[in-house]
Amino acid sequence: MTMLRPTLIDAVDGLAANPAVDADSWWLSARLHDHEKVFWVKIHAMEMNGACLSTVALLREPDGHTCGKHAIEVEDSVTVSADSLDVKTSVLSLSGDLDGLEMSGASDTASIRLGLRREGRPVLYNGGAGVFPFFGGTTGQYALPGLTTSGTITVDGTTHQVGGRTWFDRQWVSGATEVPRFTWLGLDLGAGRYLSVWDAGRDGTSWLTELKPDGSHLITQARRTDRDGHWALSVPSLDASLDITHRELFATQGAYTGACQVTGTLAGEDIAGHGFTDVIGY
Template sequence: MRRSTGIKLAAAATLTALLGSTASASLALANDTDPASPARTVTTSTVADSGIPAVVDPATDLAAQTPDANEEWADSIYFTSRVKARGHDIGLLVHTVRLPEGPGNLLLVSAHDATTGWYESYATRFDEGDYSWSTQSLDIKAPGLRWTGNAERMSVSLDVPWGSLDLVLQARGPALNYGGTGAFTLFDHTNYEFALPDMRTTGTVTIDGRRQQVTGRSWLDRQWGPNVGTPGNHWSWMNFNMPNGDAVALWDAVSADGETHTWATVLREDGSYEVAAVEPLAEDAGKFWTSPTTGQRYPTRWVASIPALDTRLTVRIVGNPGQEIILGGNGRLEATARFEGTYDGARVSGKNFAEMFGDWPAS
């Protein structure tokens, strides 16, 4: 860890002060000392030169995970892409969630042309007999979906009512382990998560009958643990690929009783980590959009302020503000975005993605 203003993961007291139970869970799991936590093999770090033992491993953990006993489990993998096609800036989301306890495994897909504002989404559930995710490797099969490969290279083929995609994602650089170890507390439950934040993306996308060659970048995220999408909880998630090569993942989790944990994991280009508190996004959220379908209310502008890292970023949804995926009458915002501001005191700008799960309460 490089900076006195950052957070050293070896310092349990400091992390606990920052993230509450998030920190203690991550450190206990990293050292295999928490008897209440699910047993996991501690591996060497999956991030070059970080010096932090990880409890996740992209080489094996892209396979389906085994649920804890008596837990309502969610096993999730998704990627967000920004690709170019004939001069158009297109945002893509492909997200599948395995729910061993039911009520059916999920597929969420969206495509957004930020140049024209065109947007379509698709969401469905698969019965267990129609969906499979290997426990040995990344091999997912469902009607219209095939997702295979490993942490270095994977292919995704998908057909939905309004189009299709056939993409190859190739990792560039190391994985990002959330919290440095890949384990943290989310709504009082231990979750595991890592990202492959820079994946070169090539292939074809067909939208409304037009097949187009695309090239760009994807951020892949892998998460599993107890299902935390319960009524009253809401969260925001954002990713940032910085011009200097750093990758930043931000969580803003607000429980039903109003307790907020907002924090960022920074993976430096040299493989070192920093974990820092972020000012709650609600303090500077604005330009709200209310869905005419679900009635849910979402911000379309945020300020991500990380004082310890001399960082203040304005994040705005680009193109169509109504980038909502709806399943079973409930919506979630999955939106292409842009950011600009200061990072480590330097001026930056770039493209990113913003997720909002749950209704944003009116103030």
């Protein structure tokens, strides 16, 4: 049974661009596979300061092939609709609704075309209400984690039929007076369990939102520590001890996105999962 609670945002209406905010972001990362090959994908569009920043990135395992493309374009040269989800830049496109999304992107050596389906999975509202303080201002943030994903990835002329799961994160920011510096983790622990973890002080002191399969949320404290190039995340109220390794998926000056593997224990049970991290202002 889904637990009902007040939220301060509307996930359906919140998909489209909001002209009243200072920064508007649509962020998607996926772990996909074609037999033994694993593809980590990032597709991200963000409007701020009169410009649109868009990123397409790909990491292929086990060979470690990477490629990516990053574009900064004036708002007048891209499509970002305030009526529905419709984002088109020179390197990516994103459209759809809360139940189904279509996304595509291209770098110099790869092209990506994917369909994403929610299939009744609940929405993750960060902080439970979907709005929380953010570097002197406020941010709205919700996620559609674990979207069932299928499509094609073409790398160096070879097309792969892929399937897997995508984490879609929708966020906007208003009134921030400080330069953001944070580490964020989106963790897919399997069986419909997801964690969205924020370390806004960059000292390991974290808070997280847990989404359970029935749609209920838990907001609690966590502690992230560095251990020889990977992270240990401790969540006492979940009886969780997680080890998180991460590989670079895409990086620009002051911003890093990593693909994560997760092992450890949760509520006394061994778990293995995956996830993604954004580190801003490092």
